[in-house]
Every structure is written in structure tokens, then in C-alpha cells.
Amino acid sequence: MQTISRFSVSLFFLAAIFAAACSKEDSPAPDPMANMVKLTEGFAAGAATKVQVYTEQATIQTGYTRFYLTLTDSATGKSIRDAHVKLMPMMDMGTMKHSAPCEDPVTEKPADGVYQGAAVFIMPSMGGSWTMSFMIHNHLSNKEGTLTVPITVAEPAKSTLKSFTAKHDGQKYFVALIEPSKPKIGINDFEIGVYKRASMMSFPADSTMRFSIEPEMPTMGHGSPNNVNPVHQRNGHFKGNVNFTMTGFWRVHFDAFQQSAVADTTQYFDIEF
Amino acid sequence: MTIALGFLALASQGQHGHTLSMDSSAFVQLGEVYLKAQASSPRQKLVNYYRGNPNFTLEDIMARLPEVSFVRRGAYGMEPTIRGYSGGQINVLVDGMRIYGACTDKMDPPTIYIEPTNLDHIQVQTMQSGSMHGSTIGGTVLLNMAQPSHADEGRLHANLSSGYGSAAKAWYESLQMHYGKGRWSFLANGTWRKSQDYRAGGGDIIPYSGMKKLNYSLAAKYRLNENLSLKMQWLGDDGWNIGYPALPMDVGYAAARIASLSIESEKPGHGWTDWNARVYANRVRHYMDDTHRPDVPMHMDMPGLSSTQGAYAEGTRKTGTGGTLRFRADLSSTFLTASMTMYPPNEAPMYMLTWPDHRKTQSGIGASYQQPLDSNWQLQVNARIDYISHRLTSEEAKEEVSVLGYETDPRSDFLKNLSITAARKLRPGSQAFLTIGYAERMPTGSELYGFYLFNAQDGYDYIGKANLLVENSLQAETGLRGKWGKGGDRGLLLQYQLTAFAARLSNYIIGIVEPSLSAMTIGANGVKSWQNLATAFQTGGEATLSGQLGKNWQGVATLRYTFAEDADGNPLPSIPPLKTAVSLRFQPGAFSAQAEWEAAAAQHRFSTRAGEDMTPGFMLVNLRFGYTIPVAKTTLGIQAGVDNLFDLRYHEHLDWGNIPRMGRNIYAQISIRL
Numbered sequence: 001m002q003t004i005s006r007f008s009v010s011l012f013f014l015a016a017i018f019a020a021a022c023s024k025e026d027s028p029a030p031d032p033m034a035n036m037v038k039l040t041e042g043f044a045a046g047a048a049t050k051v052q053v054y055t056e057q058a059t060i061q062t063g064y065t066r067f068y069l070t071l072t073d074s075a076t077g078k079s080i081r082d083a084h085v086k087l088m089p090m091m092d093m094g095t096m097k098h099s100a101p102c103e104d105p106v107t108e109k110p111a112d113g114v115y116q117g118a119a120v121f122i123m124p125s126m127g128g129s130w131t132m133s134f135m136i137h138n139h140l141s142n143k144e145g146t147l148t149v150p151i152t153v154a155e156p157a158k159s160t161l162k163s164f165t166a167k168h169d170g171q172k173y174f175v176a177l178i179e180p181s182k183p184k185i186g187i188n189d190f191e192i193g194v195y196k197r198a199s200m201m202s203f204p205a206d207s208t209m210r211f212s213i214e215p216e217m218p219t220m221g222h223g224s225p226n227n228v229n230p231v232h233q234r235n236g237h238f239k240g241n242v243n244f245t246m247t248g249f250w251r252v253h254f255d256a257f258q259q260s261a262v263a264d265t266t267q268y269f270d271i272e273f
Numbered sequence: 274m275t276i277a278l279g280f281l282a283l284a285s286q287g288q289h290g291h292t293l294s295m296d297s298s299a300f301v302q303l304g305e306v307y308l309k310a311q312a313s314s315p316r317q318k319l320v321n322y323y324r325g326n327p328n329f330t331l332e333d334i335m336a337r338l339p340e341v342s343f344v345r346r347g348a349y350g351m352e353p354t355i356r357g358y359s360g361g362q363i364n365v366l367v368d369g370m371r372i373y374g375a376c377t378d379k380m381d382p383p384t385i386y387i388e389p390t391n392l393d394h395i396q397v398q399t400m401q402s403g404s405m406h407g408s409t410i411g412g413t414v415l416l417n418m419a420q421p422s423h424a425d426e427g428r429l430h431a432n433l434s435s436g437y438g439s440a441a442k443a444w445y446e447s448l449q450m451h452y453g454k455g456r457w458s459f460l461a462n463g464t465w466r467k468s469q470d471y472r473a474g475g476g477d478i479i480p481y482s483g484m485k486k487l488n489y490s491l492a493a494k495y496r497l498n499e500n501l502s503l504k505m506q507w508l509g510d511d512g513w514n515i516g517y518p519a520l521p522m523d524v525g526y527a528a529a530r531i532a533s534l535s536i537e538s539e540k541p542g543h544g545w546t547d548w549n550a551r552v553y554a555n556r557v558r559h560y561m562d563d564t565h566r567p568d569v570p571m572h573m574d575m576p577g578l579s580s581t582q583g584a585y586a587e588g589t590r591k592t593g594t595g596g597t598l599r600f601r602a603d604l605s606s607t608f609l610t611a612s613m614t615m616y617p618p619n620e621a622p623m624y625m626l627t628w629p630d631h632r633k634t635q636s637g638i639g640a641s642y643q644q645p646l647d648s649n650w651q652l653q654v655n656a657r658i659d660y661i662s663h664r665l666t667s668e669e670a671k672e673e674v675s676v677l678g679y680e681t682d683p684r685s686d687f688l689k690n691l692s693i694t695a696a697r698k699l700r701p702g703s704q705a706f707l708t709i710g711y712a713e714r715m716p717t718g719s720e721l722y723g724f725y726l727f728n729a730q731d732g733y734d735y736i737g738k739a740n741l742l743v744e745n746s747l748q749a750e751t752g753l754r755g756k757w758g759k760g761g762d763r764g765l766l767l768q769y770q771l772t773a774f775a776a777r778l779s780n781y782i783i784g785i786v787e788p789s790l791s792a793m794t795i796g797a798n799g800v801k802s803w804q805n806l807a808t809a810f811q812t813g814g815e816a817t818l819s820g821q822l823g824k825n826w827q828g829v830a831t832l833r834y835t836f837a838e839d840a841d842g843n844p845l846p847s848i849p850p851l852k853t854a855v856s857l858r859f860q861p862g863a864f865s866a867q868a869e870w871e872a873a874a875a876q877h878r879f880s881t882r883a884g885e886d887m888t889p890g891f892m893l894v895n896l897r898f899g900y901t902i903p904v905a906k907t908t909l910g911i912q913a914g915v916d917n918l919f920d921l922r923y924h925e926h927l928d929w930g931n932i933p934r935m936g937r938n939i940y941a942q943i944s945i946r947l
Contacts, residue, residue, distance in 0.1 A: 185625060186672025219571075219617045222791040226678045243676040245725065245793065248615070248623030272621045 032112045036068055040149045044136040047145030048074045049083075051134055060153050062121050063160035064176035064193055069105075069115040069134060073141070079113045084137035089119040089151070093128035101174060101195035101203035103235060108139065120176045120193060120203075122163065124155040158270040168261035172197040173206065175254070175267065178237065183244060183273040190230055190242040190252070205236025210257040215242050218251050247273055319819070320395050322829055322856070330466075331387050331416070339815040339831040340397050340412070342849040344379075345928040346729075347517035348441065348471055348482045348935070350524070352382045354927065355399060356774065356813060357835045357848040358411020361717035361782075362744070365414045366406055368506070369551060369587070370533060371605045371635075375559035375579035377627050377719060377726045378520055384416065386510045386529050388464040388488050390432075390449050393417045400710065400748050400774060404690035405601055405639035408659040410712040410746040410778065418506065421460035421494040423453035429947075436942030440916070440935045441483065443468035445942070456496040464488045470516065474922035474936035481516035481523055481565065482932075500542075504535045514565070519930030520729045522575065525562030531555040546597070548588030556580045559611075570795045577611035577628065596644035604636035608666070609718045629670030629722050635661045635715075637688075653694040661686050661715050665722070674722060679739035684721075686743055688713040703755025710748050716741040720782055720803040725793035728784070730929045731884025732798040735784055742805045748776035758820070767820035774813060781809035781839065783846075784883070809845055811837035827858040836878070846883030847927050850876035850890070863902060867914075869895040876926040886931070891923035906947070913941040 036054035044051050054068040067087065071080035085108075089100040101120040110116075121130065130151040137144045160177040179191035190213060194206045212229045216222070230240035242252055249272045256263040323334045332351050335341045343351035344359060355363050365372075365383045374381040396415040398406075403413025424430065429452045436445040447464040469483045490508035497503060508531040515524040535551035561575035583605030590598045611628035637659035645651045664683035665671045671681035692710025699705055716738075719726060723737040752772035758765040784801035792799050813835035822828055832853045837845040851874040858867040871893040879885035897914035920937040928934065 184672060185669065185676075187675050217623070219620060220615075220623070220793065220795060222793050224676060225790050226676060245673070245676055246613075246623045246625030247621060248617070249620045 032114050033068065033070070039067075039151075042147045042149060043074060044134065044145035044147040047136045047138050047143045048141060049080060049136050049138050049143075049145060050074045051136065051147045053132075053134065053147075053149065060121065060151055061156040061160070062124050062153055063156065064118060064120050064178050066116060066118045067132070067134075069117070070113055071115065071136060071138070073138070080138055080140065081111075081113050082109050082139040083115070084108050084139065085115045085117065086135040087117040087119055088133040088135065089121065090131050090133065091123065091128050092131070096200070098200040099203065101176075101193070101205070101236075103193075103205075118193075120161065120174060120195060121151075121153040122161060122174055122203075123153070125151070125153045126155070158272060160269065162267045162269065164256070164264040164267060166256070166258070166263035168258055168263055173209070173256070173263070174203065175256070177269045177271075179239075180242065180271065183250075183271050185244055185246060187226075188242050188244060190228070190240045192230055192238050192254075194236045194238060207232045207234075207236060208258055209238075209263065210259075211238060211240075212255050212257075213240060213242060214253045215244065216251050216253060217246075217248060219249060244271075244273075319817070319829060319831075320392075322819075322827070322858075329389060331384050331389055331392060334389060335384065335395065335397075335414070337831075337854060338395070338397055339817055339833040340399055341414070342847075342925075342927050344847055345925065345932075345934075346378070346380065346519045346930075347484075347515065347523075348468070348479075349484050349486070349515055350380045350382065350385050350512075350517070352379050353384055353414055354847055354849075355397065355412040355414070357811060357837050357845065359847050361720060362409065362411035362714055363413065364403060364407040364409050365416070367416050367531065368418050368533065369406070369415070369585055369601075369603075370531065370553045370555065371407070371581055371583055371607065372529070372531065372555050372557065373579045373581060373607050373609060373718075375557040375577035375609070375611065376524070376527075376561070377575070377577060377611045377723065378517075378522070378561070378729075380515070380517060380520070380524055380561070381527055381529075381557060381559055384414070385512075386488070386508060386531060387416045387418065388447070388462065390434075390447050390464060391418050391462050391488070391490055391508070393419045399772075400692075400708070400712065400746075400750055400776065402655060402692070402694075402708070404655055404657045404692065404710075404712060405599065405641050407603075407635075407637065407639075408657055408661075408688040408690050408713055408715065410714045410744060410748070410776070418490070418492070418508075419460060419462070421453070421458035421492045421504075422451055423458040423494075423496075424451065425453065427454045428452075431947045432944060433947070434942060434944035436912075436940060438468070438938050438940040439472075440938035441468035441471035443471075458494045458496075460490075460492045462488070462490045471935050471938075473933035474917060474920045475933075476920075476936065477922075477933065479518050479932060481518045484515040484524075485513040486515070487511045500540050501536065501538050504533075504537060506533045506535070507531070514562070518932045519928070521566065521569075521727070522561040522563045522573075523565060525560045525564075527557070527559045529555065529557045544590050544592075546589040546591060548586065550584070550586040552582075552584040554580075554582045571615045571617055573613055573615040575611065575613045575627065577609075579607065579609050581605055581607040592642075592644075594644060596642060598640065598642050600638065600640040602638045604634075606632060606634045608632045610670075625724060626670055626673050627724050627726055628718060629665055629673050629724060630667040631663055631665050631670060631718060631722055633661065633663050633715075633718065635659060637661075639690075649698045651696045651698075653696070655690070655692045655694075655710070657688075657690040659686075659688040659690075659715070661688060663718075663721060670722075673724060674737075674739060677724075677736055677739075681739070684739070686715060688715060688743060692748075699753075699755070703753070705751070705753045707751045708749065711745065712748060713743045713745040715743060716782055716803065723803075725800070727794040727797060728801075728884070731784070731801075731882070732796075733784065733786070733801040733884075734792045734794050734797050734799070736787070736790070736800060736802045738803045741782060741803055742780040744778060744780045744782050744805070746776045746778045748774065750774040765820065765822060767818060769819075770815075770817045772815045774811075776811045778809040778811065779807065780805040781845075782806070783809075783839075806839055808840045809837065810839075811835065811845070811848075813837075822857075825859055825861045827860065828856065830855040838878075843882060844878040844880050846880035846885055848876070848878065848880075850874045850878075850888065850926055863900055865897075865899040867897040867899075869893075869897070871895070873925065879926070885926070888924065888926040888928075888931075891921055893921060893923070894918040908946040910944040910946070911942070912944075913939075915939050 041052040050072040103118040105115040133148040176193040180188040224243040228241035230238035255265040372383040399412040510529040512527040533553035537549040559577040585603035587601040610630040615623040639657035662685035694708040696706035725734040754770040785804040790800035856869040875890040876888040916938040
């Protein structure tokens with residue numbers, strides 16, 4: 001009996017010491033790029049800045065793609081945390097060139113030193129070649145420069161980008177599916193980015209559309225209850241909820257309106273998980 | 274209201290009686306009669322009467338109790354109902370243990386785990402009298418398993434039976450063995466059943482109605498001293514390819530394992546009459562299967578699991594005032610999960626939880642106090658409180674339930690059941706009683722969390738409602754029971770029991786169409802969700818007459834009727850029509866002959882909402898013969914007979930899909946007792 005209690009007492013102390021040792025240890029700041037894929041790195045000529053470009057997936061596909069940049073002063077080797085960064089995707093089809101919707105980093109002074117932007121590739125690389133330009137204005141050195149890299153854009157099995165010519169104004173709109181990126185049974189965030197083609201070089205975000213969504217399992221012919229239509233947040237991002245009652249192949253229909261005018265009622269995203 | 278007033282009048286008379294007479298010796302005996310009558314005696318006679326047919330399943334026997342009807346989805350695995358109360362409205366306990374089916378389609382009620390050879394006795398406690406074992410509005414079926422007996426020191430007793438029935442080409446084999454030595458006694462049971470698709474009246478073969486099943490159990494009892502014994506019990510039940518012609522799927526494999534350890538005291542003294550305590554665990558796995566069905570749009574797997582652990586203690590005490598107090602304290606914890614996976618070609622499998630993982634934890638105490646007031650009056654109070662909590666146990670389950678818009682936090686409910694019975698002796702051997710009570714019952718796992726469960730009867734997918742209210746009932750039951758005649762060699766001894774009952778249900782739980790939701794199941798009519806209906810009403814009665822008609826003749830006659838409707842006058846579902854059964858047995862010695870007549874009126878009061886339709890009436894005749902001969906040191910029994918003599922094509926009102934029942938079935942069975 002005594003042996004047992006002595007044993008348990010020493011166990012208790014051991015555990016306490018171990019816990020104390022653990023809590024004293026400095027936990028290193030989590031690496032913001034831990035789960036990212038390094039796409040490329042290079043120098044923004046003129047800005048004396050080394051640019052490292054990360055994406056979430058190794059393969060870039062047609063649709064909404066986030067880019068994560070870290071900047072280093074190539075002279076001092078120090079991380080740059082005060083800069084103005086602009087993104088510019090460009091498609092060269094030989095006879096013509098066009099850009100695509102893109103989002104510049106919101107902040108010029110990111111705390112973790114990661115500049116996050118996005119581009120919406122509106123076609124795969126098959127019809128031409130994509131490049132991505134990252135324009136850097138290093139506020140500390142007040143130098144400017146650009147890194148341009150080639151990008152290979154593949155067409156995904158289930159498209160996450162839809163475009164239509166709106167019935168009410170004859171303009172071309174692009175709708176990119178942003179969430180759910182990891183669909184699950186239950187309530188999923190439903191987020192889309194909406195862009196209007198103003199010119200071949202300008203694709204501004206649109207906040208004027210109104211959407212209604214309806215998920216369906218085409219194989220079964222049923223939907224799901226309590227979905228929430230996406231409403232505009234900012235920068236052309238619309239957020240709502242889509243509910244999946246089971247795994248499998250879902251088709252999320254979305255109808256687009258402007259005020260009471262119908263823009264398009266034939267579009268859908270296919271989501272399979 | 275009249276009933277309540279009437280009761281108050283009786284109760285006040287009772288109080289007077291108590292002050293006037295302290296002589297309760299005559300009453301104690303009456304109390305015992307009453308107790309047994311209430312719990313088992315006349316019903317047990319019925320059970321024993323029908324248990325004479327060894328190839329009967331427990332379902333066959335129970336269906337002959339006037340309070341019990343079965344919802345039939347297949348030839349086996351029928352769901353018991355008491356006076357039209359079903360599912361979560363009633364309790365079905367095996368040796369006091371809670372067992373929950375693992376099938377979302379109710380293919381596996383606990384009654385399938387008990388073979389008649391395993392059965393010691395059945396108690397059907399109607400309405401409130403069943404609340405001691407669990408909050409219930411409809412009653413409780415107690416299935417008590419056979420006990421190891423210590424009849425013959427050091428000698429093995431065995432009973433071997435083998436039988437065949439023509440309508441389903443059904444084979445039945447069973448072996449029962451008793452052994453006792455020293456402080457130990459053992460009981461082993463094994464039953465094997467195999468049947469093919471059966472032949473309905475008129476000749477049609479009903480596809481997907483066959484089954485294969487093995488049931489085996491072992492019980493060991495160790496006597497600690499004269500009054501105290503320990504008991505270990507283990508039961509296994511495996512079923513393969515059990516067909517459910519009224520459902521779109523069958524059972525591929527189902528397995529139940531039931532284990533318990535108990536301590537029992539028979540005459541402990543110190544005011545106790547008996548007590549026992551038990552810990553138990555059971556686990557049911559269930560796999561539905563559609564691979565034998567043609568024209569399945571898409572193959573699907575539907576596995577389910579139910580796992581329960583629990584404990585209870587119960588006992589009986591005599592009080593100083595000549596009363597009897599029975600009590601029971603129990604707790605149990607049940608985990609349920611079921612899922613469905615479909616395999617469309619060239620697509621990701623479609624998977625969902627049909628029972629999102631959830632755990633029900635229940636603890637409760639029940640008591641029944643019986644007090645004689647004078648030589649004629651007796652009062653009984655039954656009370657029970659239950660604390661029941663439900664919680665979704667996995668993130669996946671919570672996320673799925675949240676799709677329906679419900680809170681996924683745990684819920685807990687406090688359930689109260691109370692009833693008071695006044696009984697009066699009218700003359701020796703006869704008694705009238707009146708019970709009024711208030712009862713509550715918990716919604717079931719399916720009613721709370723069920724996720725698009727297809728109901729083949731009405732063709733709707735059912736979704737649970739996590740915030741359903743507790744269903745409750747105000748109820749009254751009155752009756753008269755007694756004996757008439759002297760019995761003896763030439764005499765007549767009749768026992769009769771007449772019962773009438775009524776209940777007003779509030780928050781009655783029923784499926785209501787949700788027009789905005791789309792059905793999950795291909796071809797389903799739509800979606801229904803479980804909802805609380807403001808009120809519903811149920812009433813009816815039963816009459817049983819049984820007895821010895823002279824030296825060699827025995828007879829049983831039962832009559833039953835139930836009427837139930839909601840506040841708008843719509844009949845409630847699963848309400849059996851007027852039904853009667855008369856059975857007469859002639860047994861001049863080793864030979865016996867028995868004729869049965871069963872008749873049901875047409876049921877015109879059906880629930881269209883629940884997918885029911887009019888069920889025509891029918892009349893059946895069954896004949897049974899038995900002969901027992903001693904051969905050497907053994908006893909040989911031969912039974913043969915014919916069910917549905919006139920090969921009538923019929924179905925009962927609670928049968929899903931109007932699937933006709935078995936046609937003429939000629940059976941024979943031989944049993945050897947060693």
C-alpha cells in the first residue's frame with residue numbers, strides 16, 4: 001500500500017516538473033507559410049527586393065487563386081514590412097493580350113510580413129501563356145520594381161469559374177467560387193468573387209449583383225434545406241451558406257439579378273467531395 | 274373529468290375504510306392476487322397456453338395478448354405495440370435491461386432476441402402501471418429470461434426440438450440444457466431458424482420474406498447462501514438475410530450481444546421481500562442490404578450500431594402498515610449511430626449519418642406503493658422520475674444536424690410519471706379497479722436526430738426535430754376481474770377480465786409534411802419532420818375470458834378494441850381494429866387438440882396522413898394437435914397442426930405495404946426431453 005502511494009506521489013511530481021518544463025519553453029511563432037507551396041522567387045528589379053511567392057496549391061487552376069508574398073531587402077537581407085504591392089495577371093494569346101480580375105494586398109504593413117493578394121485566372125494556359133507581375137514599392141528605400149513570372153494555369157475537373165453575358169446590360173461577368181474550399185457535410189461557407197469585364201485590361205469587382213443559390217444532388221434529384229443566399233461583403237466578395245446533407249456530387253445553382261432584372265439563371269458550380 | 278371525480282369519491286371512501294378497520298389480513302391476499310393480476314397472472318396464463326406450440330416465435334405468442342399488436346414489415350422482426358402505442362411510447366425491457374435497436378427502420382425490436390425457450394415469463398404493463406421501469410405513456414413489456422434451475426443435482430437435463438413449417442419451408446431446431454451441481458446451476462439455450470420466402474394465402478410467394486437466425490445464450494447462477502445468488506447471463510443473436518418485403522431493403526447481417534451480472538436475494542428479511550441488482554451491457558450491430566433486390570436505382574450500405582451500458586437495483590419491502598413498496602433505481606447510457614453510403618457510378622460515394630452519433634443518458638427512480646385501506650379497499654401509487662440527457666457526440670454529427678437549423682447543444686429533460694389506483698374487492702376472487710395517471714415520454718433518437726429516414730409506409734423521408742417537446746398523457750383505466758365457478762373435475766372455472774381505458778395526449782409526436790424540403794430518397798413523396806401535435810385522444814377496451822371447462826377442456830377468448838384520433842378527428846396511425854380470438858383445447862391425457870378462431874373487423878378508421886388505407890376484416894382458423902409419450906427414460910412430444918386452415922389471403926391493419934400474411938401452414942415438430 002505504502003509503495004503504491006509513494007509511487008503515485010513521485011509520478012505526480014514527475015508530471016508537475018514535466019509540465020513546468022514544457023510551459024517554460026518558448027513556443028516559436030508559427031510559420032505563416034508552413035502549409036503553403038513555394039511557387040517561385042526572384043528579384044523585383046529596381047526595388048532591390050527579393051520576392052518569394054507562395055500559393056496554397058502546387059497546381060494553379062482556372063479560378064480564384066491566392067498569392068502570398070514575402071519581401072526581403074536584397075542589400076540588408078531584412079524582411080520588408082512596409083511596401084505597396086500590386087498584382088497584374090496577363091494572358092498573351094499571340095494576337096492579343098488580356099488581363100484578369102485581381103486583388104492587391106489590403107495592407108502595406110502586414111504584421112507577419114506576408115502580403116496576400118489574389119488573381120482570378122479566367123482561362124487555362126492552353127490558349128496562350130499567363131504571366132504574373134508583382135509590382136513592389138519598397139517604402140523604406142522608396143524604390144520601385146517588378147517581378148514577372150510565367151504561370152501555368154490548368155483547367156480543373158470541376159470548374160470554379162463561371163462567366164456569363166448579363167441579360168440586363170449585355171456586360172460580361174465572371175463569378176469565381178472561393179468557398180467552400182474544403183466542403184463537408186453540414187453548413188458550409190459559400191463565398192464567391194464577382195467581377196465585371198470593363199475592358200480587356202480592367203476587371204473591376206462588382207457589388208451590385210444579387211444572388212440566389214440552390215444546391216442539388218443531380219444524381220438523386222434532391223436539395224438541402226436552410227441555405228443562405230450570398231450577399232456582398234467587400235471587393236466583390238459575396239458570402240452566404242450552402243448546406244450539404246451528404247457527401248457526393250453536388251451542383252450549386254446560382255441565379256444572378258440586378259435589382260429586379262434577371263442577369264442570368266443558368267449558372268452552377270459543381271462540388272464533389 | 275367524471276372519471277377523476279369518481280376516483281376522488283372512491284379515494285375518500287378508502288380513507289374512511291382505513292380508519293374503520295385495521296384488519297388487513299384478508300386484504301393482503303387480495304393484494305397479492307391484484308399484484309399478480311396486474312402484472313402477470315391472467316396474461317401469463319395466456320402466454321403459457323400459447324407457448325404449447327414450440328415453433329411459435331415470441332412474436333406469435335405476444336400477438337395473442339389482447340393488449341399487444343405488431344407492426345409488421347416482414348415475416349420476422351415485428352415491432353410490438355400496446356393498445357396502439359408504439360416506438361418511444363412504450364418500453365420493451367429484456368430482464369429489466371434496456372436494449373435499443375440499431376436499425377433506423379425499426380427492423381430489430383428487442384423482442385427478437387428472446388426465443389420462447391429462453392423465456393420465463395412476459396409481463397405487459399399497460400399505461401402507467403408500466404412506468405416503474407421507465408417513463409412511458411403506453412406501457413411496458415417485460416421479457417424475463419429463463420433462469421438456471423437446480424432441479425436434479427449433478428444431472429444434465431436437455432430438451433431438443435426440431436420442427437418444420439410448410440408455408441415458408443421453415444426449419445426450427447432448438448436445444449435447451451439445464452445442469453446443477455453444488456452451488457452452481459447452468460442453463461444453455463440454442464435456437465436455429467431458417468425459412469424461405471413464404472407462401473401467402475391463395476398461393477403467391479412473397480419475395481424477400483425468408484430469414485436465417487441463430488440465438489444462443491448461457492446463464493450461470495452461483496448460490497452464495499440460502500437467500501443470495503450471483504447470476505451471469507450472456508446472450509448472442511445473429512441473423513442473416515432477414516427479409517422485409519414491406520421495406521425497400523432487407524437485413525444482410527444483424528448481431529446482438531447481451532451480457533449481465535446480477536445479484537439476487539430472495540428472502541433477505543429485515544422487511545425486504547426480495548431485491549436484486551444488475552449491471553449490464555449490450556451491443557447491436559445491424560447491416561441493411563439491398564443487393565438481393567432487383568431494380569435498385571443505386572446500391573447502398575446502411576450500417577447501424579447501438580450500444581448500451583446500464584445498471585439497476587430493485588426490491589420489494591413490506592411496510593409496517595401492511596403495505597408493499599416496490600422500488601427501482603436505474604441508469605443507462607446508450608450510444609446510437611447509423612449511416613448510409615450510396616455508390617453512384619463514376620462519382621464520389623454519397624455518405625451521410627442517418628442517425629447522427631448521439632448518446633442518451635438516463636437515470637431514474639420508480640416506486641410502486643400498495644396499501645390496503647381495509648378488507649375491501651386498496652390503494653396503489655406508482656411514481657417515477659427520469660432525468661434524461663441527449664448529446665451529439667461528434668463534430669460530424671453536430672454539423673449535419675445544424676443543416677436542419679437546430680441547436681446542437683445537449684438537451685436534458687426531467688420526466689415525471691404518476692398514477693393512483695384504487696381497487697375494491699367485490700366478492701371473493703373478484704375486484705374492480707380504477708387508475709388515473711399522468712405520464713410523460715421522451716422523444717426517441719430518430720424523432721430528435723433522425724436524418725432523412727425513409728418510411729416505406731407513407732413514402733416520406735423523416736427528419737428529426739432536436740427541440741421536440743416531451744409527449745405527455747393524462748390517462749385513466751378501469752376494470753373488473755374475477756373468477757366464476759368452482760372448478761374441479763367436472764366443474765366450470767372461468768376467469769374474466771374487462772378493461773376500459775382512455776387517454777388524452779398532449780404534444781403528441783407525429784410526422785408533418787415539410788413542403789419546402791426536398792426528399793433524399795429517390796421516389797419519395799417528400800419530407801416529413803416530427804412535430805408536437807397539440808392533443809390526441811385514445812380510448813378502448815379489452816375483455817378476456819379463460820377457464821377450465823370441465824375436466825379435459827380449456828378455453829381462452831379475447832376481445833379488444835382501440836379508438837384513437839387527433840384533435841381534428843383524424844384517426845391516429847397503427848391502431849388495430851376490433852379483434853377477437855377464441856381458442857379451445859381438449860386434452861384428455863397425453864393427447865391434445867386445439868382449435869383457434871381469430872377474427873378482425875375491417876379498419877375503416879385509418880390514418881391517411883401516415884400512408885394507411887382501409888384494411889378488410891378476416892377470419893382465421895388454426896388447428897393444433899399434440900401427443901406426449903414416454904420412451905425409455907425420455908419424453909417424446911409430437912406437435913402438428915395447421916395455421917390458416919382455409920388458406921385465406923389477408924393482412925392485418927398494422928402490416929406495412931398490405932403484404933399478405935402466411936397462407937395455410939402445415940407444421941410438425943418433435944421434441945425429446947432427456
